Amino acid sequence: EDKVVQSPLSLVVHEGDTVTLNCSYEVTNFRSLLWYKQEKKAPTFLFMLTSSGIEKKSGRLSSILDKKELFSILNITATQTGDSAVYLCAGEGAQKLVFGQGTRLTINP
């Protein structure tokens, strides 16, 4: 059965800290790994990763995929209170997304 596991499930840090969120996956016919940010509404897309070892970067956020070890990480540097959200990763396989439980990130001022 396909599964995606995220860790930690919850993380509380101070503004300015750097955080690393983890995502491991076992998805049949794996095509890509996606990261989303969810605040109090629908998830918003952050990154899609298809190739191993190539870092994708957007401002203070970056992500990388390891297809050999079947995991991905999402890094956020110089965190701000606006980064507080649930971060979801999803493995794409056979026209469907399998989501992890999410990591609830809280940034304290």
Added chain:
Amino acid sequence: KAGVTQTPRYLIKTRGQQVTLSCSPISGHRSVSWYQQTPGQGLQFLFEYFSETQRNKGNFPGRFSGRQFSNSRSEMNVSTLELGDSALYLCASSPVTSGGAGETQYFGPGTRLLVL
């Protein structure tokens, strides 16, 4: 370009009733997927439609069904509602080709269903 829209945004039903939710994808997107999100189970895939055909289905009972129209709008129906069906139902549209490339999905705001 307008985003994915879902109606209604909130809905209250009682056990045993049925409900129909609607999703209008981003213009030009032909794939629509439906997800159920609950605090306990997280985001779970329901089904995906492309060109009016269901291409993939998650592990949900037959009470959950859907369809897609020729304009790519999609509906999902839940019959004989149970308390456990209370959830946020999200649809997502994707500009995938018929070959199913690894495209991103764009989520709608969701319909929050409460079953009493």
